[in-house]
Amino acid sequence: MTTDRCLIVIAGILEDCTFNHICFIAKNLSTILPNFHYRSISKSSAKWDCWLKETCDLYKWTHTKSPLIWREIGLSRTHVNYIGGSFQFWELLHKYYNISLYLNKEELDALQADVLLAHNIESQRSKLLQIQEKYCLIMIIGAGRSMCLDLVPQLLMTKELWLSRGIVINLYDEPGCFFKLKRIFKDARTTGAGLNTVNIVENIPDGLKNCDILIYLDSLVREEYEGTDNWLQRNYKTIANLCTQINEYAPSHMKVIFCSRCLPCFYANIMLELVTKLSSTNIVVASAHYGLELIYTFVSSLGLTQQNFGCPPVWGFLGISHFVDVHHMIQKCDVYYPNKRALNLNENMILPLGIQHSELRWFFYMAHDKYPYKNHFKRKALLRYQMGRSEDLPKCRAICDLLKLWYSKKESIGDEIISLGIASDGSFGIPKGLVFSQPVYLKECDDGLRIWVPFKDFPMPNMPLSIFQSLIDTAIYIKKKITEFKNCFDATNFQLK
Template sequence: MGIRYVIAGESQCDLFAETCLVADYLAQKLPSFCYDRIEKPVTEWMPWLQKINQKNKWHHTRSPIVWKELLMAGSKPFYIGSASEFLEYCYSYYKFDVYFSPLRFEHLTDNFLQFQKKIKQETIALDRLDNTILVENSTENKVTICISGAGNPLALFIISGLLDVKQNIYKIYIYDEECSQTSMEFIEHECNYVGTEYLGKLVKYVDKIGVALTSSDLLIILDYVPFQSTYSIGQWLYKNKKLMENIAIKINATATPKLYVVLPNLGPACYNATIIANLVTKINKNNVVVVTSDIGLEMAPVAAEIAEVPLRNMFCPPVWGFVGINHLADIRTTIHRYDAFHPYERYVKVKNSSLCIGYLTPEMRTMEYLMFFDETLWKKVGDRKRKDTERRLNFHKAVALLNLVRIWLFDPNPNYIVSLGIQCNGSFGLTFSGVFSQPACLLNGEWRPASHYMMPRDPQVKISYLQEIAKIVMTLKKTDLQQVVAYTPCTLECCDAAVGHVGCAMDRRGSGTARGGGGDTIGSRASDFAR
């Protein structure tokens, strides 16, 4: 069992400094020698010494005091004495003999204090160096995220969700070419106010996206051109194409080769992602994905209500298609967890038994048998989407994007299946050379089609049709599919009212020029028009 020596004394005591010097020398020469040093200010020394005397029933009166104890918690201290007793103890136990000259050690106290101060400074410097190394190592394990189009209201909810996993995030850069600097600085201030417990600015506004892309691991693109009634389909796609080409140029110029690019379901999302994937040369085009599971999240509560299935036991419906142009959310291949009951034989034979009557086995089933005869799903989903449109914001898009970021960057698991717009590789019979929404899984850091998943079973929409539409859309020109002019068909009541107004007007004209016969002729023409 090891022994530890404890040396306590006043900070201005020469004998205390001499005793510590001897103990330090012995600790350097003898590997088994261990000591602790307790230094008390002059004003605190006597009260502290009185407490030690009362606790251990000692009668020590001056500085320093030395005792020994075993190297274990709660061990009993054994009194040695003052400096002279400690030196005698060292001589008898370690055969250590030393002579202290008064002149030589006249300023030992000051020197010893300076020595201890220097040791403390060196310890602080080493701690700072260790902390710097730890910060650098922790920074290497953290990710940097850049959000383009941060003026979109959806960006605030995305940033708020990212701050929940701030221990894994080094920096969030926000950028928007269309918004003013004042607006972006306001967003920066508000977001940093949420995370006030962190040192430095976690969210930072940049006026040039190239500065952020040089160190970013993930780029979230919220830029898109919304459709307007004055646009033709070709013109709308053309404007989005030009916007994506500009972003692709910036990616090729400044981004790192390992950059991930994510687009939420805004505008012609799969079309925009296809444009970027075809133009980028510096990054892997398989790292350009579109979050499409928000479409399934929209309909999941309605489907759970109709099928009377707890929403917590239901998985997100798979989403197929060229999202932003067309899509299919297949409720029939949606999986839910079902607890199947298997009764024992005595359940049938014995009535009112107090014993266990059976057991439950969890199973994974599709919802096809629950939704086969229902025709109200899409009407209810449409009504809910109409209400969401009135609220102007769709939180499903932010939730779906944050789930993807968590799975992709922070909690990768190849068993997860997520609906994503990704590059087709022939799985599910999809040969489209672009981004197409389908069930996907994460393999070696890249999203690939989950080829083992079921094909859609919707009786009305086939994915081959969705694929053909995607191919056609990619070939559209600016002047194709001209503006759709709203047309309201005329009803019979409208025709009768219009004929009445025309007849009255013509009668008035006839009465002013030729009465009698002229009026009859006009009236007959009005009747002919009515017929």
Template sequence: MPSMTTELMKTAAQENLGAHIEKELEKEALKGLINPLQVWITSASALACYNLIPILTSGEVFGPHMEISINLFDNKQAEEKLTSLVKEAQDLASPFLQSVSACTQAEEAFRQAHVIIFLDDHVDKEVYSLEDCIRSKATLCHLYGSLIEKNAHDSVRIIVGGKTFVNLKTSLLMRYAPNFAHNIIAVALGVEGKAKAALARKLKTTPSRIKDVIIWGNISGNNYVDLRKAKVYRYESAVWGPPHYSRPVLSLIFDSDWVNREFVESLKKFTATGRQFGGILAAHSIATTLKYWYHGSPPGEIVSLGVLSEGQFGIPEGIVFSMPVKFENGTWVVLTDLEDIEISEQIMTRMTSDLIQEKLVALGELINFQPYQSETDLAKEDEKTTLPTTNDNREHCKVSDGHT
């Protein structure tokens, strides 16, 4: 085979170089479209944000090839704290953090935001009625919704976390930012984590080995912790199996009184006050939900998530309700094909009544909020399958996120 002439070699080299440069330019152009990811955090002076920043900048949430810019949004009174937080975030010297900045001007909020994380808004003074507290959420969400519509990127993903009126705020944001309603979700993993930890202590195992605990209803209020699908893996007992082998949680807890009293009461207290919902748990719940949203949830696992109801499981349409889902392909799918998880009409009414009333009060269509009162002791309705917790959210009007 005759050797390639010098001129031909030069020509081929130039063509290869040109193709390589063109490919690199295309890669850089594509990178410019998605990098850095603009992440906005509201009420950023809250303790949850302090714990959230190191997780977001670790590369675990958005992936090792994604740089992010963090924008900390809060009111003018928090400016000094935000400045300090910016410096601490910069000190991390994270290769995934391109920039971090503070914003106290509402009109600038959420500019080109790809991700918006809503933490609990501050309570600067005690609100004297539950109704005033609820109506204040509508005012705030109306402001935030208009800013999202005006400033956010077309592909923005919005996640609502915290311990105060989570479902209500998610619903109101959907109303006031209608173009992005399909991409707004509420975090329920905090309650799920508390339930798993309590079960793990009882079973003398680790919380990460407990899967498929379902949180139904109002994440920060009248919810229902369902153990009918709950499993424990690698449980040390006479029956042992490979890593994928699991056993039903309810078959291993023989103390039904504990399940229906102590367990229920501990979760009821948690959702009623939120006092144990510290910055670490809030940050981890938000970050894990975001990670699942971007990269998918573990195959085969049930995840609890607050989403807009379309009538699944007999839930009234148009309210944000925590239900079982899985994340895949950058979105979530409600697991309507699960067997034997029907919810009685009485329990459904108990869970939905407060959510519907909260929304009506927030919108000025109802003057007084009346917490739902059951005529029977729901804790005794089914001792082995479902576990109720209840709360009227009054405590949430008296405490702020991470500032007490």
């Protein structure tokens, strides 16, 4: 850098199209010409007059309107030369760079609209970054569920979610569940060494403001003798109301994880239909817990341990039907390859007789003639009888493992394949846009965002194709109900108006 470095400063009102035009030209010139440097100062129309007066008084200038342009010369930028307004700037460009530019009114208006849009996006992004740098804000709806007692401490101890001020978890449930939330609140105070906090919110909008992650555990179970349509309609109303609140109060970067006991894929499809504020890739359904629940009893029945097994893939429209494919579960095996030295075995031999390495295998060779569900259902019934509820740890682990991968601070993401309910892209014969549990992996986009996409190379589930198609057809049928309910409620609201 030389001591005669020249910096052109362009100041003006953000809503001034001439100011934005000059900034646009200066920005492009700075990328083309190595010695052209500029800095822009934008002010709102309300603050411009006051700022302009202070600047002119400081440098003894006389200037009355936007834009104001000057030069700062030298490393310390103490030598300041007044250039003037837009006319003087165009003269400078023509004199030194032989550049003459003209835009008609339509082109100026289009440029102005683009600049204002970019400014608004950048302002929102900077606000979000300021929020995110402080703490990770999580909201749990349905926090009165039994699994929340285990889930909250595990979330607080998930380091991938920690930011400069830790984690804040907002709990919400219906008023009748307040005593359960109070217990969670009390237990959580002993976790996190002051970096984390747990709050109870009185309404959903308060929890959605600045929320980073929404975990939905609530569900409306089917009542005795209740018809399917009526049950689906009750659940639709609940999620539709939540969608309205998300569109109004939630930030656009919020991620939604459904892990409800009933109809989580149905909920996610409703949200994809009604929520306009969130990207479809931000709405997922945890499904790995179905595999985690099954793997223990199945592997134990074969005299093996879980240590070297991956979670089996889970397929289906969760809450209605699903299939755990134990045949395509991954097993890590240690394989020993003897060398030629092993053929001439000598008792005094010290050198190794072979090489041991690990390889991954499908578990089909052990599971092809086994029925994995028998012992699983027995164990599940026994747990429900003894504890009065289903096992919650697999669900907690599924959610936390998902978040660990999604929010990993590693520069390069791994190659983990997990089961997750996401909006399909047409892979595996699943219609595009249908939320369906399937094998997925985490993909990093060019803009740095991480999204879950189907792992297309994964084998199809080990079941007759006709049965798998019936799972898809059932999901399609139920998804059509969303459109019916939406049209029905839209018509009802129109009549009320």
